[in-house]
Amino acid sequence: MSRPTLDFFFEFASTYSYPAAIRIGALAKTAGVAVRWRPFLLGPIFKAQGFDNSPFNIYPAKGRYMWRDLDRICGGLGLPFHRPDPFPQPSLLAARIAYAGLDEGWGEDFCRAVYRAEFADGRPIGDEDVLRDLLQGLGVAAEPALVRARADEIKARLRAATAEAEQRGVFGAPTFICQDGELFWGHDRMADALAWAVGLSS
């Protein structure tokens, strides 16, 4: 019997995607679930809803709460947490590099490295030098990776992932979608999503 698959839609600028991305690999392995890492961009989806910025910036009370909530969550998980400034960070280039890496076996490690740089170390993940440094830290040749990340084929895949996310009902990140279409939104629903995926295969 093949392992159940879970689509993991995440955005590098998304705060709650940080603990999800760091944790999902180990939890999915224990659960026997294969995870498809799907970086996408929230910007176009927010824009379609009429937002020209993160809702956490547009609605200050909600934003203040989110930072406090994330701080508590990371504290409980033993994850270092540093609030990115500015927020949100530009995530386009990182997402394109991630697609290049997911083809070549270093994509998931790269995604985790981006989240750690952004939310643990407070580094600007829109900066090409920072991304180059992260690639080198993974033993990946940075320049060829950056060239591939800017290829039309990769750009089209990121656009397609974003369109697919929106079409399947994604309105925020992280979002987990099971093979039957069941959707779970938020780091705090990740365990439910894995359990649902397992239930489908039994």
Add this chain to the structure above:
Amino acid sequence: MSRPTLDFFFEFASTYSYPAAIRIGALAKTAGVAVRWRPFLLGPIFKAQGFDNSPFNIYPAKGRYMWRDLDRICGGLGLPFHRPDPFPQPSLLAARIAYAGLDEGWGEDFCRAVYRAEFADGRPIGDEDVLRDLLQGLGVAAEPALVRARADEIKARLRAATAEAEQRGVFGAPTFICQDGELFWGHDRMADALAWAVGLSS
């Protein structure tokens, strides 16, 4: 040593307030936490954020997800669930009656009865006859309760609770606020809020 106190801010039209209101009494008793039931109105708070309707109606993808998520949550808890139509239900009179009842010892039972009527039985909780029926079901004389609910003093208390909620950082419901001001939003943070309250007293 006195028991720690937790402020429970809820709105009768709020979907996730339903499982919270049904469950918080027993969970708080086990935890040794005293709960102050604080009905308030989300309408003025949403209006200040620029919403003239529930965000779940304004953002359809988010709304569709919420209904599915709530259905799963209620299923997991063994709570019956019926989607109110129309949504949101008018909650003003129920909230005023609740304040009258909280003075007289039947307020918490009334709140649970309203949520069950709305989300388990699909009854229109803005309808005075429905509220009268719920009061009678609790053995409360309905007419005097309705008269008290419409007294200026009760109206002012509901306005004050709403203003206090907004001033303390509430932007949605249910919200739980501990004595040190620590705020937790959502049914899925209720256990964390109780644990935080307990931690303050030890």
